[in-house]
Amino acid sequence: MPRGFDDTSATRPSAYERPLDEDDHLLRLIARHDESAFRRLVERHVDRAFALALRILNNQADADDVVQDVLLKVWTTRGSWQEGKARFSTWLFRVVTNRCLDLRRRPRTEDMDAAPDLADGRPDAVTTIHRGEVSDLLDRAMGRLPDHQRIALILSYHDNLSNPEIAEVMETTVSAVESLLKRGRQQLRKYLRNAELDILESFTKD
The missing domain is CATH 1.10.10.10 (Winged helix-like DNA-binding domain superfamily/Winged helix DNA-binding domain)
Incomplete structure (x- = not known):
């Protein structure tokens, strides 16, 4: 995963690079397997993430797949969020953007006739x-x-x-x-x- 999430779930030092916000607190709860906190985080960001993916890809199905995959990664890698680093919204936009670019670079020969x-x-x-x-x-x-x-x-x-x-x-x-x-x-x-x-x-x- 890009910066923001890492492979360790250790507690971070008390001196953070920025004040913690609501997303950070939700991510703390998610690290403790709190599904309601995860739903709240998704509700806060899914619309803007989907809108960004759709503008890049111009394909609703692909945009939906990208956003679902990224948000699923948030749950499956819960506990590894680096508090005080990037804001979650910034991290989310970065990962969605990169996933969309990767998708656009893939050959899509099966769609050539319909393009x-x-x-x-x-x-x-x-x-x-x-x-x-x-x-x-x-x-x-x-x-x-x-x-x-x-x-x-x-x-x-x-x-x-x-x-x-x-x-x-x-x-x-x-x-x-x-x-x-x-x-x-x-x-x-x-x-x-x-x-x-x-x-x-x-x-x-x-």
Whole structure:
């Protein structure tokens, strides 16, 4: 397991790197096999974890599998949480993100016939306007970004994490996050500007 959980369940020293929060107290109870505490922890975080996985994978079944697997690991490795280290929410976002990236990198040849054609799958501009699919247009543009740029933008815009928090989730530096966000925004503007030109051209055709 990434940082946050380790292979030992020993009691930690009293001098922690940060104050303990509700999640830490729940994890203490979970270490004592308290199932109600585990359910409470899941209730606190499952929706945001699933939303993050879904934005990365764009597949509900895969997102659900990732989140269930990660939360199951919390229970099966109970007692190994390192208090005072990473916040549980940060650890959870990091592990969900990494699991999603691993899943995206796996070859999925069995789905190739059913996969949409990326070049021709976009609806025409007029249809987009008629359906009010502005968010869909943005999702498509986000989907064209490199994984790390897209994840940085998701964590910033959708989850409202600060740059230092994003750096902790992605296990990188704040300056690297700033670079990812800058390049991601530039690419988004480029994609959306091209889409806008397509829309304008559709109204000038005979």
